[in-house]
Amino acid sequence: MSQNGATAGPLLKVEDIHSFYGKSHILHGVSLEVGHGEVVGLLGRNGVGKSTTLKAIAGLVRPSQGRILFDGRAVAGLASHRLARLGIAYVPEERRIFPLLTVGENLRTGLDRHGVSKTERQVLLDKAYAYFPVLAERRNQPGGTLSGGEQQMLAIARAMMLEPKIVLLDEPTEGLMPRMVSQIREIIDALRREGVAVLLVEQNVPLTLEAGQRIYIIEKGMVRHHAPSAELRADPAPIHEYMGV
Amino acid sequence: MEFLHAIPFDQLLIQTVNGIVTGMILALVASGLTLIFGIMDVVNFAHGELFMLGAYAGVVILAATGSFWVALVAAMLLIALLGAVLHVTTLRPLLGRDPLTTILATFGISLVLQNYALWQFGPVARKIPEPFTGQFTLFYLQYPWYRLLIALLSAAIIAALYLFLKFGTYGIWIRATTQDRIMAQAMGIPVPWVLTGVFAIGSGMAAASGVLFGPLVGVNHAMGVDWVLKAFIVVVVGGMGNLGGSILAAIFISLLEAYAALFVAPSQAVIVSFVVLILTLLFRPTGLFVPTPK
Numbered sequence: 001m002s003q004n005g006a007t008a009g010p011l012l013k014v015e016d017i018h019s020f021y022g023k024s025h026i027l028h029g030v031s032l033e034v035g036h037g038e039v040v041g042l043l044g045r046n047g048v049g050k051s052t053t054l055k056a057i058a059g060l061v062r063p064s065q066g067r068i069l070f071d072g073r074a075v076a077g078l079a080s081h082r083l084a085r086l087g088i089a090y091v092p093e094e095r096r097i098f099p100l101l102t103v104g105e106n107l108r109t110g111l112d113r114h115g116v117s118k119t120e121r122q123v124l125l126d127k128a129y130a131y132f133p134v135l136a137e138r139r140n141q142p143g144g145t146l147s148g149g150e151q152q153m154l155a156i157a158r159a160m161m162l163e164p165k166i167v168l169l170d171e172p173t174e175g176l177m178p179r180m181v182s183q184i185r186e187i188i189d190a191l192r193r194e195g196v197a198v199l200l201v202e203q204n205v206p207l208t209l210e211a212g213q214r215i216y217i218i219e220k221g222m223v224r225h226h227a228p229s230a231e232l233r234a235d236p237a238p239i240h241e242y243m244g245v
Numbered sequence: 246m247e248f249l250h251a252i253p254f255d256q257l258l259i260q261t262v263n264g265i266v267t268g269m270i271l272a273l274v275a276s277g278l279t280l281i282f283g284i285m286d287v288v289n290f291a292h293g294e295l296f297m298l299g300a301y302a303g304v305v306i307l308a309a310t311g312s313f314w315v316a317l318v319a320a321m322l323l324i325a326l327l328g329a330v331l332h333v334t335t336l337r338p339l340l341g342r343d344p345l346t347t348i349l350a351t352f353g354i355s356l357v358l359q360n361y362a363l364w365q366f367g368p369v370a371r372k373i374p375e376p377f378t379g380q381f382t383l384f385y386l387q388y389p390w391y392r393l394l395i396a397l398l399s400a401a402i403i404a405a406l407y408l409f410l411k412f413g414t415y416g417i418w419i420r421a422t423t424q425d426r427i428m429a430q431a432m433g434i435p436v437p438w439v440l441t442g443v444f445a446i447g448s449g450m451a452a453a454s455g456v457l458f459g460p461l462v463g464v465n466h467a468m469g470v471d472w473v474l475k476a477f478i479v480v481v482v483g484g485m486g487n488l489g490g491s492i493l494a495a496i497f498i499s500l501l502e503a504y505a506a507l508f509v510a511p512s513q514a515v516i517v518s519f520v521v522l523i524l525t526l527l528f529r530p531t532g533l534f535v536p537t538p539k
Contacts, residue, residue: 084433096428098421109421109432112414
């Protein structure tokens with residue numbers, strides 16, 4: 001998880017993407033950037049297109065228009081398994097643990113890939129189990145039997161197995177107990193320290209302002225406001241305006 | 246239950262052995278079918294023709310090499326390759342469409358393959374000689390060892406499939422894809438190729454059962470039709486996509502048919518499987534047996 005081979009430009013550049021679900025126009029030209037190792041927050045009310053933006057970057061939704069550049073390379077329209085191999089890890093809102101695979105097998109889905117030696121695999125596993133000791137305890141248990149918070153940790157740990165350059169986190173703290181929320185917060189910081197970028201979609205404004213370096217506010221499928229989080233912490237007026245909180 | 250006393254114990258035992266032997270071959274055909282359905286939601290109507298072509302491949306390779314075992318392995322590999330090609334050319338373009346289109350496509354493939362075999366090999370049945378002709382005495386019958394060997398080999402192939410799915414890297418990919426295709430792909434698993442691989446594995450298993458079964462019935466272009474019909478019954482009774490259920494259902498139905506053959510002509514005993522099918526659909530449409538972990 002280093003910044004080797006990093007290009008001069010931003011790690012991820014989304015340019016004016018549009019997307020449709022059937023006939024409804026969800027994204028009306030979203031543009032944003034995430035730098036190498038940067039944590040960027042994406043705020044907005046429910047249903048304004050935050051999750052769809054993440055899905056478009058992960059290759060699960062095909063934008064009808066616009067460009068997505070990853071490490072300087074146009075990636076819009078690539079199959080999601082190719083994007084995962086390039087270093088884009090996706091942690092969906094519903095977590096989507098493989099319910100009948102054990103915790104260990106869930107992690108293996110990201111580990112068993114070309115060019116990962118046995119030692120590297122063990123290092124990655126040890127690291128995940130060090131961050132999330134509860135997963136080590138439950139490594140032989142089917143993923144579907146974990147609690148919501150444990151499933152969230154497994155989803156993040158599973159994404160880390162890909163040694164990603166960026167992690168797309170969709171509402172990781174939704175429905176979690178405060179203790180779990182602070183653990184998620186620590187993980188985001190740990191990712192940043194390792195040089196992994198994070199694009200964080202959240203409803204939890206205080207957490208996003210603390211964890212993120214820059215914030216985009218989305219409304220009706222467009223970016224309406226963009227500012228460093230320090231600025232929004234000092235003057236939260238735009239947040240009140242666009243999110244009604 | 247008066248009539249039960251009329252059945253001599255030796256006949257009952259012979260039919261039990263027969264039922265288990267047929268059941269294991271049927272399980273081998275059905276497990277390929279249920280694997281393909283479970284992961285791809287594709288009802289493969291061409292499965293019987295892959296079984297039949299496997300048997301023909303066995304005939305041809307056996308004639309060329311003289312070794313039954315080489316023929317068995319080569320036929321598996323050849324038909325697995327054919328399955329992969331069929332999947333890439335015919336089924337992959339239909340991914341995400343109405344399931345009806347895949348049913349029609351596989352039905353079309355089955356007609357093409359069947360008539361290809363008729364054109365290529367003619368209407369006269371070919372014979373695969375048994376790899377060895379030893380027999381043992383089972384009461385008044387000389388029972389061929391080969392039949393028992395078929396049952397064991399089928400069980401071994403199914404066990405190998407199970408271990409592969411349980412522990413192999415690609416096995417985990419297959420299970421992950423079955424459980425959540427989109428998330429599997431987001432984890433970097435090349436789902437289109439996993440699907441092709443599963444179709445190839447199912448095809449290879451059908452071919453293996455064709456070669457193993459060849460010595461018992463003779464190989465002709467229509468041999469797949471009966472078997473795949475029975476395999477479909479097994480897959481439904483065992484629970485669509487449930488591997489363990491299919492194996493149990495194959496043995497269960499074959500035993501029932503074997504016992505029924507004690508009372509009626511074997512050709513009429515087939516009715517039993519349809520009765521089981523109808524009762525299952527009426528009362529336990531998700532399958533007779535408890536789901537096993539995928």
